[in-house]
Amino acid sequence: MGYTIGEIAETTGLSIHTLRYYENEGIMPSVKRNGSGIRIYEKTDLEVLQFICCLKETGMPVIDIKKFVNLLVQGDHTIEHRIDLLLKQKENVQSQVNQLMSYIQMLDRKVQLYKTILANKNECQE
Amino acid sequence: MGYTIGEIAETTGLSIHTLRYYENEGIMPSVKRNGSGIRIYEKTDLEVLQFICCLKETGMPVIDIKKFVNLLVQGDHTIEHRIDLLLKQKENVQSQVNQLMSYIQMLDRKVQLYKTILANKNECQE
DNA sequence: ACTTGATCTAGAGTTAACTCAAGATAATAC
DNA sequence: GTATTATCTTGAGTTAACTCTAGATCAAGT
Numbered sequence: 106m107g108y109t110i111g112e113i114a115e116t117t118g119l120s121i122h123t124l125r126y127y128e129n130e131g132i133m134p135s136v137k138r139n140g141s142g143i144r145i146y147e148k149t150d151l152e153v154l155q156f157i158c159c160l161k162e163t164g165m166p167v168i169d170i171k172k173f174v175n176l177l178v179q180g181d182h183t184i185e186h187r188i189d190l191l192l193k194q195k196e197n198v199q200s201q202v203n204q205l206m207s208y209i210q211m212l213d214r215k216v217q218l219y220k221t222i223l224a225n226k227n228e229c230q231e
Numbered sequence: 232m233g234y235t236i237g238e239i240a241e242t243t244g245l246s247i248h249t250l251r252y253y254e255n256e257g258i259m260p261s262v263k264r265n266g267s268g269i270r271i272y273e274k275t276d277l278e279v280l281q282f283i284c285c286l287k288e289t290g291m292p293v294i295d296i297k298k299f300v301n302l303l304v305q306g307d308h309t310i311e312h313r314i315d316l317l318l319k320q321k322e323n324v325q326s327q328v329n330q331l332m333s334y335i336q337m338l339d340r341k342v343q344l345y346k347t348i349l350a351n352k353n354e355c356q357e
Numbered sequence: 358a359c360t361t362g363a364t365c366t367a368g369a370g371t372t373a374a375c376t377c378a379a380g381a382t383a384a385t386a387c
Numbered sequence: 388g389t390a391t392t393a394t395c396t397t398g399a400g401t402t403a404a405c406t407c408t409a410g411a412t413c414a415a416g417t
Contacts, residue, residue: 109393109394110393110394111393111394120375120376121393121394122375122376122377123374123375123376125395125396126374126375130374141382141384141394141395142382142383142394142395142396143382143383143384143393143394143395144394144395156337156341159334159337162330162334163331163334163338166373166374167373167374168373181348181352184345184348184349185349187345188345188346191338191341191342191345192338192342194338195335195338195339195342198331198334198335198338199335201331202328202331202332202335204288205289205324205328205331206328208285208288208289208324209321209324209325209328211282211285212289212317212318212320212321212324213321215282215317216314216317216318216321219310219313219314219317220314222307222310223310223311226307235363236363236364236365237363237364246406247363247364248405248406248407249404249405249406251364251365251366252404252405252406256404267364267365267412267413267414268364268365268366268412268413269363269364269365269412269413269414270364270365292404293403293404294403
């Protein structure tokens with residue numbers, strides 16, 4: 106029962122360095138150790154870690170993830186606060202999506218413009 | 232005819248430092264100077280700059296923007312290559328959007344979970 | 358002409374988020 | 388029980404993308 110840091114690095118794709126760094130910085134809750142100080146990750150540690158990775162992927166800065174994790178380790182009485190943070194982040198992500206979609210349109214327009222230029226050049230050569 | 236670096240900073244929201252940095256690094260084409268070496272931005276410079284900002288916002292790393300700008304300054308015979316790059320970036324952005332939308336769902340699920348926990352707690356207290 | 362504010366260059370400093378190094382201890386495989 | 392491999396800590400190094408500093412020159416208002 107429990108995984109070593111190497112196994113967790115393997116399954117999450119994070120490096121061992123990064124895992125230790127996350128723990129030191131409070132980006133993830135601290136992990137239990139065995140008698141000689143070696144980290145033993147439980148299944149819940151892995152789950153929290155994976156959720157943290159998702160938050161990171163949505164562009165949440167490490168400092169905010171830290172705040173969230175702080176609430177997490179404080180227990181159930183922080184759940185309402187956590188809901189707030191997640192809903193705020195959801196709005197963030199939603200507006201990121203909207204902006205990216207507008208950039209897709211912009212890329213399309215630019216490509217269209219370039220194609221028009223090419224078409225005109227070919228016409229002239231005929 | 233032509234804007235100063237300060238005006239361009241104002242309208243783009245980039246700092247003066249950043250504008251000079253972009254030019255030094257080849258992230259934007261170099262700008263004309265007046266007799267005493269002061270940058271005079273033309274309308275086309277502004278347009279290129281704004282397009283570059285968009286590319287940056289889509290997460291294109293500076294090194295790739297540089298490549299694109301390199302093609303740009305080389306003239307029309309690089310248009311096909313530029314189309315390729317932009318279409319590739321469009322795909323990138325599209326998959327970013329997809330991933331972000333899946334994260335929105337994940338955030339929703341987490342919030343839902345938290346709400347269930349809260350609901351159960353209230354029930355117990357009744 | 359003089360002052361004030363903008364711009365110039367070269368190069369150093371900053372920030373976020375890792376990433377690596379060194380030296381020591383622990384676990385595992387034979 | 389020894390060699391190999393993994394893990395530990397502390398602290399330094401790296402990378403991308405700025406951001407700032409200093410000292411000098413330029414431009415605009417009075």
